[in-house]
Amino acid sequence: MDLKKFQQSFDGEPKYRLNQAQKSLFQDLIKNWQEAIGLPLALREKINKEFPIGIPAEAFTSKDKNTVKTLITLEDGLKVETVLMRHADKRNTICVSSQIGCPMNCSFCATGKMGFKRNLETWEILEQILFFARYLKLTSSEDVNITNVVFMGMGEPFLNYENVMDAIKILNDKNGFNLGARHISISTCGVTEGIEKLADENIQINLAISLHAPDNKTRSKIMPANKNYPIEKILKAVDEYIKKTNRQVMFEYIMLKNVNDSEEHARSLAKLLKKPLYMVNLIAYNPTGIYDPSPASQIKKFKEILEHEGITVTQRHEFGQDIGGACGQLATSPR
Numbered sequence: 001m002d003l004k005k006f007q008q009s010f011d012g013e014p015k016y017r018l019n020q021a022q023k024s025l026f027q028d029l030i031k032n033w034q035e036a037i038g039l040p041l042a043l044r045e046k047i048n049k050e051f052p053i054g055i056p057a058e059a060f061t062s063k064d065k066n067t068v069k070t071l072i073t074l075e076d077g078l079k080v081e082t083v084l085m086r087h088a089d090k091r092n093t094i095c096v097s098s099q100i101g102c103p104m105n106c107s108f109c110a111t112g113k114m115g116f117k118r119n120l121e122t123w124e125i126l127e128q129i130l131f132f133a134r135y136l137k138l139t140s141s142e143d144v145n146i147t148n149v150v151f152m153g154m155g156e157p158f159l160n161y162e163n164v165m166d167a168i169k170i171l172n173d174k175n176g177f178n179l180g181a182r183h184i185s186i187s188t189c190g191v192t193e194g195i196e197k198l199a200d201e202n203i204q205i206n207l208a209i210s211l212h213a214p215d216n217k218t219r220s221k222i223m224p225a226n227k228n229y230p231i232e233k234i235l236k237a238v239d240e241y242i243k244k245t246n247r248q249v250m251f252e253y254i255m256l257k258n259v260n261d262s263e264e265h266a267r268s269l270a271k272l273l274k275k276p277l278y279m280v281n282l283i284a285y286n287p288t289g290i291y292d293p294s295p296a297s298q299i300k301k302f303k304e305i306l307e308h309e310g311i312t313v314t315q316r317h318e319f320g321q322d323i324g325g326a327c328g329q330l331a332t333s334p335r
């Protein structure tokens with residue numbers, strides 16, 4: 001549905017009606033408007049016809065049951081992938097897509113290989129989260145909720161800035177999903193215009209940068225976007241962002257064997273990122289048919305070099321490789 005049109009359709013109603021409807025949708029998790037019994041019957045019938053909220057989707061569960069991938073069919077027939085990760089500490093993270101396909105074409109990422117189809121609408125972003133909110137309610141006996149949303153699915157969120165921010169505002173709104181901004185993260189391959197805009201939003205969401213190399217030569221080989229967004233340009237925007245927000249920024253670094261994982265790379269990276277409020281997240285490469293993942297011993301060495309320089313380093317836990325649901329594997333073909 002068109003969320004703006006939906007909201008406009010309440011123009012003639014008392015002010016509280018829209019909030020009431022949005023609460024039924026995003027908090028009570030109704031599956032059709034007839035269930036929104038707080039709304040007058042005539043209104044329910046009208047919006048049920050004009051703004052359907054059913055979500056046609058398939059779901060695939062990993063063997064260990066910790067990862068669920070869904071393939072949602074959109075109104076124009078295109079499909080979008082979204083992943084639920086159930087952490088041992090009870091967090092439930094949703095990895096959301098912002099575009100169908102991706103124009104950035106990073107060499108290690110399956111989404112880039114399918115090309116770019118189109119941006120997702122605000123509602124199409126929200127329904128990915130709504131699908132899993134309903135799913136968790138249906139499949140759990142206790143009260144289980146979504147605790148984190150990360151824009152790390154298909155696409156480059158900062159190339160769909162307006163719709164992504166509109167979706168985040170509803171996620172964060174007390175009449176929407178009511179999810180704290182600190183539980184929402186955006187990952188970008190370094191689109192500086194987006195970093196600059198986000199710095200002025202006055203919202204406490206988390207920013208992650210897909211850096212993946214300590215120098216432009218290595219980075220350009222694996223990320224064509226480095227031509228327009230080279231490392232120094234990105235770091236300048238990040239420094240400005242930190243100055244304005246005083247928030248920590250996470251630099252993602254995918255470990256590709258013999259490409260960016262040498263001790264020399266680690267030392268250069270340490271030099272580049274030794275700054276307050278910078279931190280590094282090392283990501284094991286999920287096979288997409290091109291590279292080999294760095295051996296665990298190499299990742300350990302790499303991490304130690306960074307830590308020795310006083311840099312905060314975390315390692316990403318991988319989910320859902322067996323259902324093609326891990327980072328970089330989303331390409332709308334269930335395996």
Ligand code: SAH
Pocket residue numbers: 106108109110151152153154155156157187188189190208209210252254283284285286287288327328329
């Ligand atoms: N376009 C955004 C967000 C989507 S990708 C971005 O570039 O940040 C989310 C993260 O997964 C990025 O850090 C991306 O570089 C990483 N990723 C892509 N392919 C991967 C792969 N095959 N294995 C592990 N991580 C991958």
